[in-house]
Amino acid sequence: MNEGLQIEKLPIGLAGFDLVSNGGLPKGRTTLIAGTSGSAKTVFAAQFLVEGIVKAGECGVFVTFEEAAEDIRRNMMSLGWDISEFESNGQWLFVDASPHPEIMTEVIGDFDFGALLARIEYAVKKVNAKRISLDSLGAVFSHFTNASVVRHELFRIATAIKHLGVTALMTAERTSEYGDIARYNVEEFVADNVIILRNVLDDAKRRRTLEILKFRGTSHQKGEFPFCVIPGEGVVVIPLSSIQLKQRSSGIRITSGNTELDNMCGSGYFRDSIVLVSGATGTGKTMMTAQFMAGGARNDERCLIFAFEESREQLIRNATGWGVDFEQMEQDGKFKIVCEYPEVGSLEDHFISMKAEIDAFKPNRLAVDSLSALERVSTVKSFREFLIGLTSYIKHQEIAGMFTATTPTLTGGTSVTEEHISTLTDSIVLLRYVEMRGEMRRGITVLKMRGSNHDKDIREYQIVDGKGMVIGKPFRHIGGILVGNPTYVAPDEIDRITGLFKDE
């Protein structure tokens, strides 16, 4: 391959996008961003310039056909971008081509967009712009009744922009999420590259995604990637499928916070592993996370817990009952509780705020209690993507993770949560109720432990005030615990006398 013929990419500096686009937008070319109303096209177009100014020192020109420049300044201020400041520094220039309803304008005879083109060229030269955004092409068609002239003239502008040596972004409207690329078929004449922003209503929940439809002559990741619009950051693309399975791995073991459980796992979890704790309500999942946190704090590790089921006060009170002093741990500065109601945001929002917490606190251990609560606020697809994103993110940071999942039935059974996560986790610990002779007892087993031998028994455990989980002996002669139907399996006479536990 001749290097000179390859299309260079311009990293645009937009979180996640440069990853899914394999390096950014094709440099010196025009890319069309198409999306329905409310799909964050204008934000994307503005952010393209903002990132250029802030991260690369490249000036930008914003051509607006729809909203007045003043409206854009005000709207972008809510995302934390002070466009007037960029303007006064000579880094941002508006070409305001929005309609003026206050002045009567009529069309008599032939016309062209010569004035607009002259203004764009003038603006680009004036600030030596490297990036230009045009928002949005569809609005031009509503200014003029003669669509064929508008098409011809937009084509002329698109061609002229190619010769200005800038990387351009143009936005266009779509009428449906899965239909024509853009209204008026603008994609046919303006761009070699097309990106689609979607804002799909799925199961009463909004889900924003970005898809790179084509990059002529260069590569990109395929498919839809979820994204969020966040104040202070703008569009944040979550690059799930471009996450690579290349995290480092270590043989270092860490304590689960419970000596007997450590023994069951073959002397503790691996330092960079993810443990899933699955159990019905009341089996002690939160207790296991509390002990996991306490075990870390004892070894001077930083621990972070995301609690989606209980308030901070509840959690601290309950932990005290298990002999874990969360308040003291927090005062020591090695521990942090983040409580949030799952319904406050979409799963994508949670993912980004969790990532920010992790980046800020830099924990060695992380617990999420529970994934099932998060599952409530999302669609199946979003949830799976969230899990992949979160697990690979914390693995890259070499953080030990513990997630909990609630099973829907009291005894036995698995949850949908587990279905999605079991292949992503390194270890699975099951907590199950065992009904024996009219009594509810609790059983724990290590179902999976990647890279290590582990105890295959199902052991009884008790939750003891002030101590937490106390693991006892294995159940013996009891089958069907995991399928939720424990049966007594032909014990001999001696066993019946010595109870249900074998000697060790």
Add this chain to the structure above:
Amino acid sequence: MKTYLMTLFVTGDSPRSERALHNLIELCDKAMPGNYSLNIIDVLEQPNLAEEEKIFATPTLIKRTPSPTRRIIGDLSDYNKVLLGLGVTNYE
């Protein structure tokens, strides 16, 4: 003091611009002889003025007085419409 103050934005010497200018002068000489002032701006030479007035298409005619301000886009080929647009009513 002339009654009609107008500015015509054109792009260089493109046929469309030439046509608009020709049409406008012919029309004004008939409808308002000696009573108009016309300023012609070439957006290729003075794009900053096009920016100030937020001119989108060329040719664009702006009539400032008598108020209200009116804008007419196009080569002004339909005289009757142009006269209506300019608010000229006493011309037969």
